[in-house]
Amino acid sequence: MQEKPPRVAAKGVAARRQPAQQRSRERLDRILEIAQRLIAEKGSEHVKMSEIAELAEISIGSLYQYFPDKRAIVQTLAGNYAAESRRCVREALEAVQTKAQLLDAFGALVDQYYEIVLDKPVMRDISSALRSDKALMSIEIAESKACGAMLATAIRRVTPRADSKRVNALAFLIWQLGEETMRLAVAHKRGEGALLVDAYKRMSLRAIEEA
Known part of the structure; x- marks a missing residue:
């Protein structure tokens, strides 16, 4: 995930100038x-x-x-991280063809995201800023919906008989709970945080397997 993400404008407050030169x-x-x-x-x-x-x-x-204003800067940074996150999720889930592959891919994404959040303190602060500002909170919700939709597509691909509405709701919930889990985990000591992330991952994997 070292590739520099593109600049994106999320819905709401945004950068005034989109430089051409x-x-x-x-x-x-x-x-x-x-x-x-x-x-x-x-x-x-x-x-x-x-x-x-x-x-x-x-x-x-x-x-x-x-x-x-500063909110617009936070929004732009959040949008850039979101774009990179979606790219990684898309690459990981598009190749999935079996339930075993899906479980492995999702587990790897959770571990990868946790390591990135630990490695980049700015992501933690931006995440907190989004939660404390109702106007910016929609960015995180939109990201959970986008990534949740990709997860739902992968679940339906490996479990074609699954109920689509239930799968969509499950995938969105899993992703949004993942954001909350990361916030909670980084607020604790690393060992305690790792246990929280592992518990979330196991619960999510069980839910995906039973979908």
């Missing part, structure tokens, strides 16, 4: 890189727009041309 794109990348680093270091609630502008070596007015 190379120099503008590079400036936007730098703004996001700096914001990401600051959020990882101190948490989004303690990061100021003026601080981002200073480190990016641009005026505050120029920064506002790209983002109307």
Whole structure:
């Protein structure tokens, strides 16, 4: 998952300027890189727009041309992570042809996601920011629906007689509970967090197997 995700605009607050020229794109990348680093270091609630502008070596007015407020920056970063997450899920589940393969693929995705969240503190802060802002919460819900839909498609592929409505509801619930589990896990010591993730994975795998 080292490939740089594309810049995406999620529904709601968004970046004001979509740069077309190379120099503008590079400036936007730098703004996001700096914001990401600051959020990882101190948490989004303690990061100021003026601080981002200073480190990016641009005026505050120029920064506002790209983002109307800090919420828009958080949204853009969340959208980028979501796009990369969907790519990984799609690649893992599209190749699934048997239930055994599906169980292996899902288990690997859970383990991979947990390691990434542990390795990138900025993702934890962004996740918390999304949950504390109702206007941004829709990003996470939309992501769970998108990834849940891919999981549901894989379940129906290996279990063609399964009830589609039940499978859709199950897949969405599994994915949304996964987000909640990751938040809970990183709030505990690593050993305790790993146990929580393992419990979630076992429950989910059992539900998928019985679908």
